[in-house]
Amino acid sequence: MAQSTKRIKSISFFLLLISFFCLLGFGQSNQPQTSSPLMPPAASTISIDVDNIYYLILAVTSFFFFLVVFLLIYFIIKYRAKKPGEEGINFHGHMGLEIVWTIVPAVIFIIIAIYSAEILQKIDNVPADAMVINVTGEQFIWHFEYAADGVKSDKIMHVPLNKPIVLNIEAKDVIHSFWVPAFRIKQDALPHEQRETWFQARLTGEFPIRCAELCGPGHSQMLGTVIVETETQFAAWIQEEKEKANAQENALSDSAKRGLDVIQHQGCMGCHTIDGSKLVGPTWLGLYGKTETLDDGSQVKVDEAYILESIRDPNAKVVNAFPAIMPTFGPEKISDDQIKDVLEYIESLGTTKSK
Numbered sequence: 630m631a632q633s634t635k636r637i638k639s640i641s642f643f644l645l646l647i648s649f650f651c652l653l654g655f656g657q658s659n660q661p662q663t664s665s666p667l668m669p670p671a672a673s674t675i676s677i678d679v680d681n682i683y684y685l686i687l688a689v690t691s692f693f694f695f696l697v698v699f700l701l702i703y704f705i706i707k708y709r710a711k712k713p714g715e716e717g718i719n720f721h722g723h724m725g726l727e728i729v730w731t732i733v734p735a736v737i738f739i740i741i742a743i744y745s746a747e748i749l750q751k752i753d754n755v756p757a758d759a760m761v762i763n764v765t766g767e768q769f770i771w772h773f774e775y776a777a778d779g780v781k782s783d784k785i786m787h788v789p790l791n792k793p794i795v796l797n798i799e800a801k802d803v804i805h806s807f808w809v810p811a812f813r814i815k816q817d818a819l820p821h822e823q824r825e826t827w828f829q830a831r832l833t834g835e836f837p838i839r840c841a842e843l844c845g846p847g848h849s850q851m852l853g854t855v856i857v858e859t860e861t862q863f864a865a866w867i868q869e870e871k872e873k874a875n876a877q878e879n880a881l882s883d884s885a886k887r888g889l890d891v892i893q894h895q896g897c898m899g900c901h902t903i904d905g906s907k908l909v910g911p912t913w914l915g916l917y918g919k920t921e922t923l924d925d926g927s928q929v930k931v932d933e934a935y936i937l938e939s940i941r942d943p944n945a946k947v948v949n950a951f952p953a954i955m956p957t958f959g960p961e962k963i964s965d966d967q968i969k970d971v972l973e974y975i976e977s978l979g980t981t982k983s984k
């Protein structure tokens with residue numbers, strides 16, 4: 630008898646130790662810099678709450694996992710057949726035990742449900758004074774528009790520290806999902822329907838943006854960055870962007886401006902850039918005059934006819950090392966008049982001099 634009380638005591642001690650370790654993880658996310666090795670930095674105010682509920686659930690489930698596994702192993706050893714042919718005791722039901730293991734989980738579920746509902750309410754309650762950023766997902770790029778200033782950016786979202794920001798999220802083509810793991814926010818981007826979510830950044834730095842919805846062949850490249858900066862830095866950036874946009878507008882001819890409208894409307898910028906970087910397709914920077922290598926190894930010099938063909942019949946000549954996935958833009962999508970404007974705009978992006 631004394632032997633088994635001792636054993637039960639040591640089991641209880643062991644379980645207590647394990648639950649202590651489980652709960653250690655739970656408390657950790659209150660530290661300001663990072664939450665734990667399991668999570669990206671807790672960069673928004675809500676991320677601390679989200680982590681806390683995660684760790685609470687992890688602690689409770691780990692505790693019961695270890696309890697069950699421990700008892701399982703303990704009983705296997707204690708009640709094993711000691712002699713060949715030994716039969717176990719056969720018994721049915723235990724009212725007390727069944728009441729306990731119904732009520733205990735029920736109480737735990739209710740606590741978790743109330744706690745979750747509280748956090749969910751925080752997530753849903755957009756502060757009235759929040760700064761508005763319109764987010765548009767498009768195959769395969771995120772666009773941002775800073776509503777108060779009319780400034781726009783692609784791929785990179787700038788936000789000031791410690792200010793509530795509300796995002797109006799929408800998609801141009803298919804369903805995307807706007808996800809910033811460090812902020813613990815994720816919201817589907819749907820065509821023809823705006824959804825909102827909000828956050829308040831509490832750490833400066835750069836945090837990845839992902840698309841969490843398989844949206845087509847370039848899905849894995851639909852990446853972006855949030856740059857959280859101080860309010861002064863943010864204001865300076867907005868100012869700089871305003872000036873840049875003005876200068877660019879003024880430099881374009883009327884026809885090129887119309888071409889840019891068509892290009893934005895048709896979603897070309899989801900696959901092409903004008904800054905020299907590669908996206909799904911080649912950049913348009915300095916496209917005119919460039920010598921392009923095609924997928925059959927032959928070379929062409931880029932002129933107006935080549936660009937026209939690339940738009941009207943993209944698979945006629947496919948650029949080497951790029952997939953032949955560009956959609957065809959026939960006259961029903963871009964009229965013959967509009968295509969002149971488009972060519973004018975692409976030409977305005979500079980000419981490469983090749984022999």
Ligand code: HEC
Nearest residue numbers: 895897900909910911921936939943946947948951952955
């Ligand atoms: C779904 C992605 C996608 C969209 C949208 C798209 N393109 Fe492309 N584009 C590509 C890819 C990939 C290539 C390279 C393969 C090829 O030549 O077909 C390409 C090639 C081109 C080229 C030739 C570039 C070179 O370096 O030789 C031009 C010009 C071009 N596209 C113009 C456009 C225009 C104008 C639009 C919008 C009306 C557009 N593209 C929309 C993916 C796209």
Ligand SMILES: [Cu+2]
Nearest residue numbers: 805840844851
């Ligand atoms: Cu996407």
